[in-house]
Amino acid sequence: MSHTLLSSPLQGFTDFKFRNAFNHFFGGIDTFYAPYIRLNGKMVIKNSYKRDIALENNTELEVIPQIITNDVDEFLFVSKYIRELGYKELNWNLGCPYPMVTKRGMGSGLIHDSKKIDSILHRVHNESDVLVSMKMRMGYENPEEILDTLPILDKYPLKNIAIHARIGKQLYKGGTDLGAFQKCLDNTKHKMYYNGDITSVAAFKELQERFPSIDHWMIGRGLIADPFLPSMIKNNTTEYPKNKIDIFSEFHDRIFKEYDAALSGPTPIRMKMLGFWEYFSQSFENPQKTYKKIKKAKSVKNYTIAVREILKEAKR
Structure with a gap:
């Protein structure tokens, strides 16, 4: 069975700068989901959201906008906006696990309220x-x-319904519940996508065997931790390119340059890249040591030195 790979939206990470660089250097992802648009009761779409889904910033990608809300008027407002841009689909986030979201009855904190979900979908579809x-x-x-x-x-x-096979209060801790995911498959007529802990080619193959009816697979944190993973899955190989570190280095330098130009001051860019390295480090021989080296770099200059040392050591 052929399979479609999708990039799960990760707030603060998978914006258009990351998506375009990822697609250029690694490939393997068929469709990218943009991080969610959140209105907070005001019918105004922030400029950062506008930039992220602007057509001129996504010319080479298939991108699907996403909304997080428990308010039908917000849903309709964003639907109108993205339709005017030319998008046909809007993804509704009922998956975000973070307490600042769930305590307000959004994300995974809304799943239990089937009446509200029903009322929102009823109006949106009408x-x-x-x-x-x-x-x-x-x-x-x-x-x-x-x-x-x-x-x-x-x-x-x-x-479709894409399900991350965990519950919200787990955040990203503990294992996925594959038995519960199977129950979802058995109890819906809709096309289902699988999401959760696709972190290696071997893990992907195990999931394929477990769920032979699934042909759409969503990769989230695993895609950042190992950017080569989607193309390796597509090519059915566990072999990395011989110039793996050179490719990663060029990718890193591109996103660093673009985020540095967009952010104001040395602290924001350092914190931005620190967030990425929490995942990037997992692809290096000693993840804790690698991440610690990045964390200890308290200036952009020292950060650059640390990255070069890490990449030089990885090539040995």
């Missing part, structure tokens, strides 16, 4: 021609929550 897809967890408190919501979702012509 008042907009946008194609809706879902990005979900299996619940916030327990994986049974989604089973009460799936019959509601079956009422609507959703494009």
Whole structure:
């Protein structure tokens, strides 16, 4: 079976600068989901969101905008905006696990409220021609929550449901619940995408064997930790390119340069790259030592020196 690989949206990481650089240097991703648009009750779309999904910033990619909300008027407002840009699909985030979101009844904190989900989808499908897809967890408190919501979702012509096989309160800790994911497959008519812990070619193959009906696979943190992973999955190989470090170095330098130009001052760019290295370091021989070296660099100059040392050592 052929398979489609999708980039899961990660707030603060997978914006258009990252997406374009990733696609140029690594490839392997068929569709990128943009990090969510959040309005917070004001019918105004921030400039950062506008830039992220602007067509001129996504000329070589297939990108799907995403919204996080529990308010139908916000949903309709964003639907209208993205439709005017030319996008046909809007993904609804019912997966975000972070307490600052879930405590406000959004993200995975909304999954248990099937009545509200029903009322929002009812109006959206009656008042907009946008194609809706879902990005979900299996619940916030327990994986049974989604089973009460799936019959509601079956009422609507959703494009697909992508499920991260954890519950919200886990954040990213503990293992995925593959048994609970299977229950989701057994209890919906919709096309399902799998998301969660695709961190190696071997892990992907195990999941393929477990869920032979799935042909769309969403990669999140694993894509940042090992940018070569999607293309390796596509090419059915566990062999890295011989010039792996050179490719990564060029990729790193490009995103560093672009974020440095967009951010004001040395501290924001250093913190931005520190966030990336929390994942990048996992592809190096000693992740803790690698990340510690980056963390200790308290200036841009020292950061640059640390990166060069890490890459030089990796080439030995």
